[in-house]
Amino acid sequence: MKRRLWLCALALLLAGCAGEEGVIDRGGYKVDTRRQAQAAYPRVKVLVIHYTADDFDTSLATLTDKHVSSHYLIPATPPLEGGKPLIWQLVPERELAWHAGASFWRGASRINDTSIGIELENRGWIKVNGAKQFVPFNPPQIAVLTDLARDIIARYDIKPQNVVAHADIAPQRKDDPGPLFPWQQLAAQGVGAWPEASRVAFYLNGRDPYSPVDTALLLDALERYGYPVTPDMTPAQQKRVIQAFQMHFRPALWSGVADAQSLAIAEALLEKYGQG
Ligand SMILES: [Zn+2]
Structure with a gap:
């Protein structure tokens, strides 16, 4: 850490550490940074x-x-x-x-x-x-x-x-x-995803929120949203995925049972944020 700070201080003296623009002298060699690629992305997503x-x-x-x-x-x-x-x-x-x-x-x-x-x-x-x-x-x-x-x-x-x-x-x-x-x-407050209540109500379409739906239907929606769902999962493993989803987006009941409200939430999320 100390060495890195010292190098940064040196670079700052020579060329400016923050932007690293221009031709930068790094001691034993120089780097030309004047042409910057457009296809560059931060590591963190x-x-x-x-x-x-x-x-x-x-x-x-x-x-x-x-x-x-x-x-x-x-x-x-x-x-x-x-x-x-x-x-x-x-x-x-x-x-x-x-x-x-x-x-x-x-x-x-x-x-x-x-x-x-x-x-x-x-x-x-x-x-x-x-x-x-x-x-x-x-x-x-x-x-x-x-x-x-x-x-x-x-x-x-x-x-x-x-x-x-x-x-x-x-x-x-x-x-x-x-x-x-x-x-x-x-x-x-701008941190993370949440569905619009009106769209959840639209997809629920008057059904009892806790009425059961086809587990495969919910898992398909969760897979499309981004969850790790594979065809060979046991019922216990399927339940774990549904529980993780419910803990995040429907914490009032995270039984792992596929129900109409969970499916409506997944559909509203897919509509708002797209497929993963
Ligand atoms: Zn952890």
Whole structure:
């Protein structure tokens, strides 16, 4: 890190580090940067939201150890530094972090390669009477996450449909950030996708929201939207995909059962954001 900063300072003296325009002297050689390609794209296309399922100190230790990492870690209650919430950046945005694992979204796998990962300190879920009970997020944590996410989205021009839960891109392995994560509230502030209520009502077309629909029909819509759906999935695996979708877009009931409202939401999302 120190060496990189020093090189940047040197480059700044010689040619200007920020834009890197013109012919730049890098010591032993020079680079001509006056012709810039049009077919150039930022590495980052996806923003992945996680919870750590652990306390802050354990999370920080795990995320700075050798096996997993994420770009940012936000404490459950961010401490104030000079009146502003303090969050942790563990990996520079231009570098790759190991937060997504085996993953797939909208036609692409290896989402680590193309994403920024944000971990939220949150205990995840505990089992109560055999059912998963999730731990709510603190409003100050969500407030600073919103600020951070908006910055990242603006920096890389990330599309709303590419702001995802870890569970969206790895539904067979992951639940995070779970059904208590306020996706609708974030979407209202420019972070992530959310369907228009009127279009959901249009596609629901007067049916009981929880009336069952053909599972294959819903899975087809989810696959078109971008979820990892394969023809060889077992019923249990199909249920995991539907649950991930419901936790994100219909958190009132994430039973994994295909119903009319889930299908209407998927159709409204496809109409608004297109196929993945
Ligand atoms: Zn995760």
